[in-house]
Amino acid sequence: MKSLRVKKSKTNNFTFPKCLTGMQGLDEITTGGIPKNRPTLLLGNTGCGKTIMAMEFLVKGIELYDEPAVFMAFEETTEELLLNVKSINYNMEALLANKKIYIEHIHVNPDEFRKTGLYDLEGLFVRLDQAIKKVKAKRLVLDSLDTLFYGLDYRVLRSEFKRLLTWLKEKKVTAIITSEIGDTFLTRHGLEEYVADCVIALDNRVTNQITTRRLRIIKYRGSFHGNNEYPFTIDENGISVYPIISQAFEQESSSKRILSGVSELDEMLDKKGFYAGSSILISGTAGTGKTSLAASFAYSVCQAKKTCLFCAFEEAPNQIIRNMQSIGFHLDPMVESEMLTFYYSRPTLQNLELHFLAIKKIINDINPTVVILDPITNLMTEGPNSDIRSMLTRFADYLKTQNITVMFTAAITVGSIERNPSDEGISSMVDTWIMVQDIEVDAERTRSLCVMKSRGMVHSNEVRGFKISSKGISLFPIIIGKSSTSSLSKRSAKEHLNLSTSKDSNKMKETSR
Amino acid sequence: MINKISKKKKIKADPECAGEEKYILRLFITGILPNSARAVKNINSICDQYLNGRYELEIIDIYQQPSLAVQEEIIAVPVLIKKFPLPEERMIGDLSNTEEVLKGLCLV
Numbered sequence: 001m002k003s004l005r006v007k008k009s010k011t012n013n014f015t016f017p018k019c020l021t022g023m024q025g026l027d028e029i030t031t032g033g034i035p036k037n038r039p040t041l042l043l044g045n046t047g048c049g050k051t052i053m054a055m056e057f058l059v060k061g062i063e064l065y066d067e068p069a070v071f072m073a074f075e076e077t078t079e080e081l082l083l084n085v086k087s088i089n090y091n092m093e094a095l096l097a098n099k100k101i102y103i104e105h106i107h108v109n110p111d112e113f114r115k116t117g118l119y120d121l122e123g124l125f126v127r128l129d130q131a132i133k134k135v136k137a138k139r140l141v142l143d144s145l146d147t148l149f150y151g152l153d154y155r156v157l158r159s160e161f162k163r164l165l166t167w168l169k170e171k172k173v174t175a176i177i178t179s180e181i182g183d184t185f186l187t188r189h190g191l192e193e194y195v196a197d198c199v200i201a202l203d204n205r206v207t208n209q210i211t212t213r214r215l216r217i218i219k220y221r222g223s224f225h226g227n228n229e230y231p232f233t234i235d236e237n238g239i240s241v242y243p244i245i246s247q248a249f250e251q252e253s254s255s256k257r258i259l260s261g262v263s264e265l266d267e268m269l270d271k272k273g274f275y276a277g278s279s280i281l282i283s284g285t286a287g288t289g290k291t292s293l294a295a296s297f298a299y300s301v302c303q304a305k306k307t308c309l310f311c312a313f314e315e316a317p318n319q320i321i322r323n324m325q326s327i328g329f330h331l332d333p334m335v336e337s338e339m340l341t342f343y344y345s346r347p348t349l350q351n352l353e354l355h356f357l358a359i360k361k362i363i364n365d366i367n368p369t370v371v372i373l374d375p376i377t378n379l380m381t382e383g384p385n386s387d388i389r390s391m392l393t394r395f396a397d398y399l400k401t402q403n404i405t406v407m408f409t410a411a412i413t414v415g416s417i418e419r420n421p422s423d424e425g426i427s428s429m430v431d432t433w434i435m436v437q438d439i440e441v442d443a444e445r446t447r448s449l450c451v452m453k454s455r456g457m458v459h460s461n462e463v464r465g466f467k468i469s470s471k472g473i474s475l476f477p478i479i480i481g482k483s484s485t486s487s488l489s490k491r492s493a494k495e496h497l498n499l500s501t502s503k504d505s506n507k508m509k510e511t512s513r
Numbered sequence: 514m515i516n517k518i519s520k521k522k523k524i525k526a527d528p529e530c531a532g533e534e535k536y537i538l539r540l541f542i543t544g545i546l547p548n549s550a551r552a553v554k555n556i557n558s559i560c561d562q563y564l565n566g567r568y569e570l571e572i573i574d575i576y577q578q579p580s581l582a583v584q585e586e587i588i589a590v591p592v593l594i595k596k597f598p599l600p601e602e603r604m605i606g607d608l609s610n611t612e613e614v615l616k617g618l619c620l621v
């Protein structure tokens with residue numbers, strides 16, 4: 001396939017000198033990193049991840065760009081700091097031994113001093129200078145400003161802070177200065193005009209009892225930047241920021257196809273099935289066979305000797321296996337041969353980002369061809385819908401870059417089909433949208449299926465009847481009107497009986513819920 | 514600055530506090546920056562006046578010996594450290610506030 005270059009508008013060729021942070025996502029938001037050889041201010045309350053983010057900036061700088069670094073800790077001692085970042089896979093011992101990073105704890109306690117006249121913080125500058133020379137540092141972190149300036153006279157603070165920023169620029173180091181109360185504090189002291197060229201704020205917010213970390217760039221002199229708040233996570237691999245805009249758009253789109261597992265459905269989809277690497281949504285009211293369709297897809301994928309990850313948010317894996325057994329999909333051997341992997345979790349167990357991360361981790365481990373999320377509507381109980389949508393968008397983007405086909409199922413409530421806002425939001429995002437619903441055909445309820453949309457292919461607009469039997473799923477044409485008696489008569493009496501009993505049992509199920 | 518001090522009323526040294534112990538003082542400065550220069554003049558005059566003959570003053574320029582700045586946890590300069598008699602006491606600033614300095618030196 002020819003690789004298409006997406007044209008980007010360019011008005012001039014000037015690029016602001018930037019320093020790549022090496023943090024996934026952050027470099028995208030800042031279009032190339034933080035200002036080179038200048039200080040950046042990192043603001044945020046306690047427990048936002050300032051220290052970790054600052055450390056990540058240094059460690060990535062060493063690992064990816066071979067830029068030695070200095071970490072000046074005012075709050076924690078070197079030992080404490082090393083212990084705190086131990087949970088993250090930084091090889092600090094080696095970095096320290098190779099003189100790639102130098103950590104110095106600066107003890108600050110103004111209560112121990114007696115003030116006898118004018119002073120400045122020249123001692124700090126001398127120590128910074130020494131530290132920078134020690135490892136020939138290109139990157140520097142001061143953690144945190146609050147501790148350093150605590151108890152200092154306002155006049156000293158003002159002049160010394162200004163001097164510090166100028167000094168850092170002269171030293172040609174890219175610096176991150178963390179501050180807890182930075183925003184209000186600096187504004188209160190009228191310092192914002194001297195403040196760094198780039199200010200990033202971190203935030204740890206609790207919505208509906210679920211915490212999400214967020215990052216926002218408040219200002220960036222001389223550069224464009226993303227204005228939104230972006231969620232980020234901290235795990236053993238460090239920090240990941242998730243911008244919605246990602247490389248997915250530059251990804252080559254596959255023209256390969258993947259079978260849906262229902263031959264009649266494949267027929268409706270240009271006779272070839274879904275596009276590999278596309279996203280598919282199956283929506284429908286309760287009991288219309290969404291999970292069965294998903295399982296049928298998983299079954300056919302595994303039969304083709306490809307791996308599939310089934311993320312169940314409603315039923316336990318064993319229950320799904322048992323239920324699918326009854327309609328002819330024997331998933332057990334596939335689980336045993338590791339073709340099929342289940343991820344099962346209660347949506348409220350952890351926050352969205354952590355679900356996303358856990359799934360991502362399994363994906364990295366087993367490298368599946370197909371990922372199924374059943375149902376995403378269960379995640380809706382968790383956090384506002386816009387969160388879900390952005391999470392799913394990011395997730396779908398990520399899967400696209402990996403060329404993984406993803407199938408979501410969504411339960412919608414009767415009477416609000418097409419009007420369910422959450423569903424609508426997701427349906428505009430996916431490539432193929434299949435709706436299953438109960439319709440009335442000649443005074444009889446029938447399961448039906450139609451392809452609402454399917455990007456990039458000629459698909460059928462027909463509403464087809466949809467039958468689940470012990471032999472799996474099959475589709476049949478629905479004929480309404482006079483000839484319907486003949487179509488009905490085509491069905492064997494036994495089949496008819498089966499259908500009505502299964503309906504009854506479905507109803508039973510629903511009422512028992 | 515020295516004139517200013519001599520003009521001031523002499524502060525009486527507290528005999529109980531000011532024993533016969535020898536003082537060990539360290540003054541950390543940064544070259545000839547104004548604050549540092551003043552601090553040197555001030556400490557010399559205070560020592561002459563109140564610790565005649567029973568002090569040992571070491572003036573350290575951290576520009577020349579930066580490693581000592583790390584060792585002694587220096588941030589604000591100038592800073593006078595009273596090493597002995599114990600407890601150790603730190604006084605930051607140009608030492609122009611004689612009364613504060615004497616308090617720090619336990620001479621008042």
